[in-house]
Amino acid sequence: MTKGKSASSEGPRARIGHKLILSFVLLVMVVVGLSGWVLFELTDRSLERQMRDHLVSVATLVSTSLSGNVLRYMRPGREHSDLYRRLMGKLQRAEQGVGARHIFVFDRQYRSLLDTDGLMPIGREYPKRIFHRRELERVWKGYTAHSVLFYDGDVPYMTGYAPIFDGDEVVAAVGVEIGAGFVDSIRVFGRSVLIFAGLSALLTVGVAWGLARTLTRPIQKLVEAAREIGRGNMDQEVATASDDEIGYLGEAMEEMRRKLAARDAQLRLMLGGVAHEIRNPLGSIELYAGLIAGDLPASDERKQHIEKVIEEVRRLNGVTSEFLEFARPAPAQPQPTVLARLVADAAFLLAPEMQAAGISYEEHIAPDLVCYIDAEQMERALVNLMKNAVQAMRDGGHLTVRAADDGAEVVVEVADDGSGMSEAVQARLFEPFFTTKEQGSGLGMALVARAVEENRGRIEIDSRQGEGTVCRLRLPQSKDRVPWAGF
Numbered sequence: 001m002t003k004g005k006s007a008s009s010e011g012p013r014a015r016i017g018h019k020l021i022l023s024f025v026l027l028v029m030v031v032v033g034l035s036g037w038v039l040f041e042l043t044d045r046s047l048e049r050q051m052r053d054h055l056v057s058v059a060t061l062v063s064t065s066l067s068g069n070v071l072r073y074m075r076p077g078r079e080h081s082d083l084y085r086r087l088m089g090k091l092q093r094a095e096q097g098v099g100a101r102h103i104f105v106f107d108r109q110y111r112s113l114l115d116t117d118g119l120m121p122i123g124r125e126y127p128k129r130i131f132h133r134r135e136l137e138r139v140w141k142g143y144t145a146h147s148v149l150f151y152d153g154d155v156p157y158m159t160g161y162a163p164i165f166d167g168d169e170v171v172a173a174v175g176v177e178i179g180a181g182f183v184d185s186i187r188v189f190g191r192s193v194l195i196f197a198g199l200s201a202l203l204t205v206g207v208a209w210g211l212a213r214t215l216t217r218p219i220q221k222l223v224e225a226a227r228e229i230g231r232g233n234m235d236q237e238v239a240t241a242s243d244d245e246i247g248y249l250g251e252a253m254e255e256m257r258r259k260l261a262a263r264d265a266q267l268r269l270m271l272g273g274v275a276h277e278i279r280n281p282l283g284s285i286e287l288y289a290g291l292i293a294g295d296l297p298a299s300d301e302r303k304q305h306i307e308k309v310i311e312e313v314r315r316l317n318g319v320t321s322e323f324l325e326f327a328r329p330a331p332a333q334p335q336p337t338v339l340a341r342l343v344a345d346a347a348f349l350l351a352p353e354m355q356a357a358g359i360s361y362e363e364h365i366a367p368d369l370v371c372y373i374d375a376e377q378m379e380r381a382l383v384n385l386m387k388n389a390v391q392a393m394r395d396g397g398h399l400t401v402r403a404a405d406d407g408a409e410v411v412v413e414v415a416d417d418g419s420g421m422s423e424a425v426q427a428r429l430f431e432p433f434f435t436t437k438e439q440g441s442g443l444g445m446a447l448v449a450r451a452v453e454e455n456r457g458r459i460e461i462d463s464r465q466g467e468g469t470v471c472r473l474r475l476p477q478s479k480d481r482v483p484w485a486g487f
């Protein structure tokens, strides 16, 4: 565990940016897709209608220029007659004039009378598949008709039919096939609609992304500011650049921060005042109790009582000192400091407690490791760490302090094989006044964290319930050599 890390630091589960991009793209795709589709359908239909009208009028025009009467002379074998040539010439001119693929005339038995392709002699029956039987039913009743769009290989075309009358009777029909060139243009049109839709989707993603960034960046900043305040760092002003609702939220947070900081300062002032007021008389009580204890003979039972008083007064003194230190923080004054000396001093202070608890102490620290730290602050921090370790090993154990050179840093480890900590305790470890001990102040680790931060170090905790704890400090290394004579 690293100090300050909390479960909510992974970020939001669903991001505004993703939602924005998704809804924008969906919206644009629906609008562009729908309107493109409608436009496409409308154009397709109107082009097809135009084509049909055109076909039917061409077929009608051709049919009126042929009289049913004359067609009676079209008998098999008459392909070389003048009449046949004249009529063929007429049809071929019409074919060229309107840009048709094929014009053909046939009687009610579907036998060819005239055919601009010149492949069908008079009287030859057309293969059935080229006709649109249902449409021709209409033609035989005297109406015009047209086929649907169909394909000859890759080429799209349509056929228009018109009846040829002899008097009132329909004797033959003319068919006109015209290539449907509009199909190509409608395809191009469809492709353009698709490309347009794709481009607008891309553009929307870009715009939504930009919008999301301008929205989420200030929110991210506010989240960081809120976390800092949550960690108890209330000196950093909550900066807001925008004048919208997010800016408004930022202003509200800044106001909250100022009020919290003011309340914090007030509380510290009060705590410091009370601790100070208590500490002075405590000194006198300890002194006088000591005098009384000195006067009493060892056999007197009251001597034990007064010694108990002295012990409790000392404990109270320690707690008030912690309160004072917490209430009146002093800025670090870092100096090149020999680490081994600090640790030795701390261990010396704790020796009686370690002995009482049956703890074996080990130290692995190179005497030439020098840190750039405030010696007094860091010594108190080490005492706090080692004291916690000792208190976690009520039934004895091993306390080991190690230090190693790690480039620009020195890594100091305080390891115990005591009770260890649950996840819940680790999460609140650095909170001021958090303690699981009956007589704890809960300030030890808060002070350690502050001292480490003040000295530009870092702290990591490795702890398992029932197995022990390792507190790892990373402190800035000093390359200056400091002479130290040893203990």
Ligand code: ADP
Pocket: 384, 388, 389, 392, 416, 418, 419, 420, 421, 425, 429, 434, 435, 436, 437, 439, 440, 441, 442, 443, 444, 445, 446, 468, 469
């Ligand atoms: P205090 O020691 O007054 O309780 P601290 O801030 O020093 O306050 O520690 C807070 C809590 O963290 C302790 O009450 C204890 O539960 C837990 N703790 C700290 N260090 C250790 C350790 N080395 N082993 C087990 N628990 C620890």
Ligand code: MG
Pocket: 384, 387, 388, 440, 443, 444, 445
């Ligand atoms: Mg403690």
